[in-house]
Amino acid sequence: MYLMGIGENKKEILKAYQALVWEGIDVQLVDDSRELLDKTINNEVDGAIRGSLSSSEIMPLLKKEIGEFYRASILKNPFTDDIFLLCPVGIDEVNNIQDKINIINYSINFLKSKNIVPKVGLLSAGRLSDYGRSEKIDNSLNECENIIKYFKKIYNNEDSENDNILETEDGIIIHHNGILIEEYLKNGYNIIIAPDGISGNLIFRCLGLVCKMEGYGAVILNDKDIKFIDTSRSGDWKRYYNAIKFLNGD
The missing domain is CATH 3.40.50.2300 (Response regulator)
Structure with missing residues (x-):
């Protein structure tokens, strides 16, 4: 029941x-x-x-x-008809880089439990070429780069040529391609990490409540x-x- x-x-x-x-x-x-x-x-x-x-x-x-927990909205990708997770969507759920790392780990584990190979797209505040336009944009770009470095160290993949992407032996991808959410979705990324909970909530409302993208609610992510x-x-x-x-x- x-x-x-x-x-x-x-x-x-x-x-x-x-x-x-x-x-x-x-x-x-x-x-x-x-x-x-x-x-x-x-x-x-x-x-x-x-x-x-x-x-x-x-x-x-x-x-x-x-x-403590995080929330990830489950939405249907209009380009692929597969589901993807959008997180964080709780306006107060992300306060530091460790929170983002936790969300990524929980999201990866959630999709793996559904036999889905995770492809993580990290959203930052601008294109990669926008570095230097403002301190806020620079901080956002740097945070995503530091997240990539962290996971490369965890997965013993620090020697890869591309600083913006991690590809593991079991097919997991973690990629930072700036603000380009549309490119992530076109390429079938199934975990989209917003810059913070406020922007994630706004993205959800625009996609789910304004554009009527089909959704399934938000799953609870913790241990x-x-x-x-x-x-x-x-x-x-x-x-x-x-x-x-x-x-x-x-």
Whole structure:
């Protein structure tokens, strides 16, 4: 059985609920954040989505139960029809380079658990040729370069010729190509790392809520195996439907 939170935006939640029930998927609507989280964390259900419950209420409760976490939105790439992760999308989830490294590691592990070979695209504040235009742009470019250097050291790949890309023996790619999100998506990159949580949230809203790119909610990334997907109160019924279907392995 799966749980769907129902708060605001009830009409869209009910549309998703009815479509899922019609397909024979066991779903229950819950209007209490504590009940939804308790049953999910205690493995009393197969998974849950926030649905349209308040983020400001449920996220602090979740953090108290499982510790620090990051969120990665699952979206469908319009160029390839495959899913990709966009992260971070929590406006306060990235405060330093270590947070980005953590997100990359968790995202890689998540995709590997789905038998998907990770291809990571690091977004910075400008093109690689924009170095020198401002201190803010330079810092963003440098941060991504330092992340590449870190992973090259971890994967014993420091001698590769291209400073902006890491390719491992098992096919993992971590690439810094500046601000060019469109190039990453055209080339099938399945993890997009935004410069910070605010820009990641803006990218999600532009792609998912304005341009209507198909989405599945946001998975929780940390060292706990919690089957919970965060969804926006502003979503349409298909996004809630997709989130449950994703948890169901469809």
